Amino acid sequence: MRRLVPCTALCLIACNAFNNTNTAGDDATATEATAGTTDNPPTTNQPTEGGGLQDTNIYDLQQDKVTPNTLVRVKDVVVVSPTKFSTSGAGSVFVQELDGGEYSGIQLYVYPDTATELMAQGKVPKPGDKLTVVGEYVEYKAMDDTGSETFSEINISLADDIMITGTATAPTPPVVSPPDIANGGALTEVWESVPVTVENVEVTNADLGFGEFEVTGGVRIDDMFFLPEGGPKPPVGTTLTLTGPLVYNFGNFKLVPRSCDDYVGFECEGGNTTDTDTTTGPMGAVTIFDIQQGMVGEGDFVTVENVVVTSPLTFKGDGFFVQDPAGGEYSGIYVYINQNPDMLAVQPGDVVTINGLYGEFYDMSQITAGQAGDVVVTGTDAVPAPIVVDAADVATGGASAENYESVLVTVENVTVATEANNFGEWTVDGGLILDDQFFATADWPKPMVGDAFTSITGALVYSFENFKLAPRTVDDLAQ
Numbered sequence: 001m002r003r004l005v006p007c008t009a010l011c012l013i014a015c016n017a018f019n020n021t022n023t024a025g026d027d028a029t030a031t032e033a034t035a036g037t038t039d040n041p042p043t044t045n046q047p048t049e050g051g052g053l054q055d056t057n058i059y060d061l062q063q064d065k066v067t068p069n070t071l072v073r074v075k076d077v078v079v080v081s082p083t084k085f086s087t088s089g090a091g092s093v094f095v096q097e098l099d100g101g102e103y104s105g106i107q108l109y110v111y112p113d114t115a116t117e118l119m120a121q122g123k124v125p126k127p128g129d130k131l132t133v134v135g136e137y138v139e140y141k142a143m144d145d146t147g148s149e150t151f152s153e154i155n156i157s158l159a160d161d162i163m164i165t166g167t168a169t170a171p172t173p174p175v176v177s178p179p180d181i182a183n184g185g186a187l188t189e190v191w192e193s194v195p196v197t198v199e200n201v202e203v204t205n206a207d208l209g210f211g212e213f214e215v216t217g218g219v220r221i222d223d224m225f226f227l228p229e230g231g232p233k234p235p236v237g238t239t240l241t242l243t244g245p246l247v248y249n250f251g252n253f254k255l256v257p258r259s260c261d262d263y264v265g266f267e268c269e270g271g272n273t274t275d276t277d278t279t280t281g282p283m284g285a286v287t288i289f290d291i292q293q294g295m296v297g298e299g300d301f302v303t304v305e306n307v308v309v310t311s312p313l314t315f316k317g318d319g320f321f322v323q324d325p326a327g328g329e330y331s332g333i334y335v336y337i338n339q340n341p342d343m344l345a346v347q348p349g350d351v352v353t354i355n356g357l358y359g360e361f362y363d364m365s366q367i368t369a370g371q372a373g374d375v376v377v378t379g380t381d382a383v384p385a386p387i388v389v390d391a392a393d394v395a396t397g398g399a400s401a402e403n404y405e406s407v408l409v410t411v412e413n414v415t416v417a418t419e420a421n422n423f424g425e426w427t428v429d430g431g432l433i434l435d436d437q438f439f440a441t442a443d444w445p446k447p448m449v450g451d452a453f454t455s456i457t458g459a460l461v462y463s464f465e466n467f468k469l470a471p472r473t474v475d476d477l478a479q
Contacts, residue, residue, distance in 0.1 A: 053134065058096070061137055062103035062152055062192065068139045072154065078168040079129040080105070080195050081245060081258050082225065085299050089357050089368045091115035093125050094193055094245045095133070100171025105193035105245060108133060110156045116357060116374070117159040119301035130168040134161040151248045152192065173197045173243050178217025181246055181253060188246070188253045197243040198255065206236050212254065215240065222247070222254040232260070232268035240265040288323065291358055291365060292330040292405065302358050304333075304367065308381050309350040310408050311459055311472045313337075314437050319366075320346055321406055321459045322354070327384035332406030332459065334366040335375065344375055348472075351379040364462040365405065386410040386457045392430030394460055394467060401460070401467045410457040411469070420446040425468065428456070435461060435468035445477060454478045 055073050056066050066072060074095075081094040091110035108125075110118065118124050125131060135154040156162055173195040180187040181196065201215040208214055211223035211230050221242060223231025234240060241264040244257040260268045285303045290296050304322075310332065311321040317337075324331040335354055337344055346352060355374045356367040369375050386408040393400040394409060414428040424436045424444050434456065436444040455478045458471040471477050 056137075058106045059103045061106060061154075062189075066137055068137060070137050071134070072137045073132065073134045074106075074154065075132045076165070076168075077131050077133070078170050079125045079127050079131060080170045082127060083110075083124050084225065085115060085357065085359070089113075089115050091118070091124070094195070095125075095131060096171060096194060098130075098168055098171065100174070100194075102187075102190045102194075103192075104171070105191075105195070107151075107153050107193050107245075107247075108135070108156055108162075109153050110162070112368070114156055114159050114161075116301070116368070118162065119357060121159060123159065123162065123164060125162060125164065128167050128170065129164050130166040132163045132165055134158075170195070175199055178215065178219045181255065182218035182220070183251075183253055185253070188248070191246045192248060192253075193245050195243060195245050195258075196255070197241065199241045201240055201242065203234050203236050203238045203240065206233060215242070220252050220254040222256045224256045225258045231257070232263055232266060234263075234266045238266055288333045289330050291333060291367075296358055298359050300358050301356070302367065303353065303355050305353045306351055306378065307354070308383060309346045309348050309352060310383050311348060312438065313344075313346070315439055321408075322352065323384050323407060325381060325384065327387070327407075329400075329403040329407070331384070332404075332408070334364065334406050334459075334461070336361070336366045336368045337375075344369075346375065346377065348383050349380050350377045351381050352377050362463060363465075384408060388412060390430065391428055391432040394469070395430050395432040396466045398430075398467065401462075404460045405462055405467070406459055408457065409460050409469070410455050412455045414453050414456060416447045416449050416451045416453075419449055420444075428453070433466055433468040434458075435463070435470045437461060437470040438472050443474075445474070452479065 053071050053073055054066065055075070057074060058077060060066055061072070076098060077095040078098055079093060080096045083091050083093040085091050089112035093108050093110070094105060095108060097104040133154060133156060135156040138153050138155055139150040140153065174197065176187065176191060176196045176198060178198045178201055179185055181191055198215065198219060201217065201219065203213055203215055205214040208220060211227070212220050213233065214220055226232070242255055242257055243262040244255050247254050247256050257263055285305055286296055288304060288307060291302070296302060306325070307322040308325055309320055310323050313320050319334055319336045321332060321334055335356070353376045354367055354369060356369045358365070358367055387404065387410065389400060389404065389409045389411060391411040391414055392398055394404050395401065411428065411432065416426060416428055418427045420426045424441060424446070425433050426447065427433050456469060456471060457476040458469045461468050461470050
């Protein structure tokens, strides 16, 4: 369900380029990819010889005193940003040595199943938490022409490898000269992943694309912590004081304000407050109606009980649809399986309880089931009867499209208006698009213009800025 709600502390980062093969948006193309963000899960290199756990600190990691791909333990660091979650369920958070200074910051990447477990346990790191962490230290080459820059991370693969040991006061961000942290600056590597401040800078380019703008000295400002709604857009000439970690991606160093608190001199809304507990842990039991009507914040870990599976797994095997037994408007949602689908066997009519992370994937609501056991079959029931609707009402821009997202609907006595395009999509009366989400390409019907159908049934999906009807089997296409 697309909605305009404030971005929560766990709002989903949406650079759109992670390796998430979600069928709710399987046609989506990458708009931006970053080494070291939740949107681009790391491909772990093989560990170097020697193995074992090495005690170290962030200073040594950032000054290349530890071999990449080493399992490390870093003690008594403080969280200096909210934890961000992607639609794949992966997490990202910045931490810093208590003494601060040069080379004192690094980013933690948390694998999706680990992030889900942290949510379930109420252990998601928040600003001010003091941590001891265990993970694999890695260096990622950023995506520029030379590959000369790298970005440091610690990859966390077990929930128990993040240990919250208390609270601590984060170091005061140092004031730095803008040219020193812009591309080519003398101190970019020194301040990588460290929160820094640039004072009294002016906006010199208000729109660099991808939510970025530029200020005095050539410093790029990124809206990572304001996604998916997007960050502030101060006009050219605005004077600001800005604070945030310095990151490197797509061939550019960028300052990343964490909330409106990090913008001084310009009023804005959104982002994540940096000095309060913004990660509240599991929300508990909710209904699909609650989610689809905006009563649940993105990034909340939810439990949805006793809903009915209304579809088989998608052709890719990475998700399925469920509905509240009551049926009707706002009763359906997509469940994305962020795990090996062989670990899960569901079929239409199964009654299930789902534990997972609620998010919006390209503006379509979903619950990400991050690990085995997040989907529990508790019984069987009749699949809710599809609701007969007018095709134009559930097509893109239709009056009822939002209401029936992920709900089983039927359109009757429709005629093919356009033939299949390169993506296999074709349309019927009213501009309603038919999607092959449950079909192999060879099995998907490709009717001719003018062909008539007595009825077509399926789940109403939203992808690539269009509502589409996704028949589950050939039986859903009645001629």
